[in-house]
Amino acid sequence: MNPTSDPTASPFGTVFCKYMSTARSSDNGYVYGGEVEPYGDIAFSPAAHVLHYGSALFEGMKAHRQADGTLAIFRLDDHVRRMQRSSISMRLPAPDFDLLRTMIIDTVEANSREVPKPPGSLYIRPALVGTEPNIGAAATPSSSALLFIVNCPVGDYFKGGIRPLTLLLEENIPRTTPQFGMVKAGANYAMALGPTLDAMAATPGIDQLLFATDGGISETGAANFFVLDDDRLVTRSLDSSFLHGVTRASIIELASDLGYVVEERSIQAAELQEWALKGEAFLAGTAAVISPVGTILAKGESIQFGDGLPGVNTMKLRDALVQIQNGKADDGHQWLTKVAG
Numbered sequence: 001m002n003p004t005s006d007p008t009a010s011p012f013g014t015v016f017c018k019y020m021s022t023a024r025s026s027d028n029g030y031v032y033g034g035e036v037e038p039y040g041d042i043a044f045s046p047a048a049h050v051l052h053y054g055s056a057l058f059e060g061m062k063a064h065r066q067a068d069g070t071l072a073i074f075r076l077d078d079h080v081r082r083m084q085r086s087s088i089s090m091r092l093p094a095p096d097f098d099l100l101r102t103m104i105i106d107t108v109e110a111n112s113r114e115v116p117k118p119p120g121s122l123y124i125r126p127a128l129v130g131t132e133p134n135i136g137a138a139a140t141p142s143s144s145a146l147l148f149i150v151n152c153p154v155g156d157y158f159k160g161g162i163r164p165l166t167l168l169l170e171e172n173i174p175r176t177t178p179q180f181g182m183v184k185a186g187a188n189y190a191m192a193l194g195p196t197l198d199a200m201a202a203t204p205g206i207d208q209l210l211f212a213t214d215g216g217i218s219e220t221g222a223a224n225f226f227v228l229d230d231d232r233l234v235t236r237s238l239d240s241s242f243l244h245g246v247t248r249a250s251i252i253e254l255a256s257d258l259g260y261v262v263e264e265r266s267i268q269a270a271e272l273q274e275w276a277l278k279g280e281a282f283l284a285g286t287a288a289v290i291s292p293v294g295t296i297l298a299k300g301e302s303i304q305f306g307d308g309l310p311g312v313n314t315m316k317l318r319d320a321l322v323q324i325q326n327g328k329a330d331d332g333h334q335w336l337t338k339v340a341g
C-alpha cells in the first residue's frame with residue numbers, strides 16, 4: 001500500500017494489507033506455522049477442486065480502532081463459528097475454532113498499523129478452498145483444503161457514503177438455492193451476479209436486488225433487510241434460505257435494548273407500501289453496516305420510504321451499533337475482542 005494515499009478512498013476491498021496467513025489441511029487438521037507471511041499470490045494445482053467444482057467459502061468481519069487507541073475485532077467468535085458451519089455444509093475440512101481465531105488475530109495484529117481511523121475500519125477476509133488435484137471429483141468432496149486470511153483497510157461499501165439506496169424487488173429469480181442461502185459460499189455470489197447485472201442494465205439507478213422468492217423478502221446480494229417504525233423492528237426469521245447476518249443478530253439485540261418490539265417473521269412484498277407510509281427500511285451487514293433504503297421498485301411501482309433522507313430510527317440503530325464497534329459506548333454484550341496493535 002502506498003502510505004501517502006488514503007486506502008478508504010479506494011473501492012471497498014481493493015487495497016490489501018502487507019501480511020496474510022495461510023494454513024493447509026492435513027490428517028491432523030490445518031497446519032499453521034504460527035507466523036504471518038507477506039501478502040502475495042497462492043499456488044495450487046490447475047486441477048484443484050475449487051477451480052472446477054466451486055468448493056470455496058469465506059467470512060467477512062471487521063477490526064475497529066477504538067476511541068482509546070486500542071484495536072478490537074467485532075464478534076470474532078460468531079464469525080469463526082459461521083465459517084465452521086459453512087465448511088461443514090461445503091464438505092470441506094472444518095478449521096478448528098481456536099486455530100482459526102488465532103490466525104485471524106495474528107493477521108490483524110501484524111497489519112495493525114494499517115487500520116484506518118473510524119469511520120474506516122479493517123476488513124478481515126478469511127477464505128477456505130478445496131485444493132485436491134482431481135478433476136474426477138465432481139461428486140466427491142475435496143480431501144485437502146487451503147485456509148487463508150487477508151485484510152483490507154476500508155471505508156464505505158456503497159459508493160456515495162450513507163445515502164438512501166434504491167432496491168429492485170426480484171420475485172422470480174432466487175439469489176441461490178433455498179437450502180444453501182445460509183452458507184457463505186462463493187457460488188451463492190456467482191449465482192446472484194448475472195441477475196443483478198441484468199437488472200441493473202434494464203433499470204439504471206438501482207443499487208441492489210432485493211430477493212423475495214422464498215415465501216417473502218429475504219435479503220440483497222450482500223446484506224439483510226429490515227423494516228421499522230418508531231416502535232417496531234421487523235426482519236425475516238431465520239431459515240436456511242438466507243445468510244444469518246452477525247450484524248442482523250446484533251441489531252435485533254440493540255433494538256430490544258432501545259425498547260423496540262422486535263418481530264422475526266416473513267415480510268411480504270404487499271406490506272412494503274404500508275411500511276413506506278409510516279416507517280423506514282434498511283440493509284445491514286458487516287460491509288454495509290446499516291444502510292438506509294429510500295426506494296423499492298416493486299411490480300412496476302416505486303415505493304418511497306421517507307423524504308429522501310436516512311430515517312431517524314435507522315440512524316439511531318446505526319449510531320448505537322457504530323458507537324459500540326468504535327469503543328465509544330459500553331460493550332455490554334461483550335462483542336469486542338481486543339487485540340494488540
Ligand SMILES: Cc1ncc(COP(=O)(O)O)c(C=O)c1O
Nearest residue numbers: 222223224243245246247285286
Ligand atoms: C448475502 C449476505 N447477506 C447478509 C450479509 C450480512 O452478514 P453479516 O452481518 O454477518 O456481515 C452478508 C454479508 O456478508 C451477505 O453476504
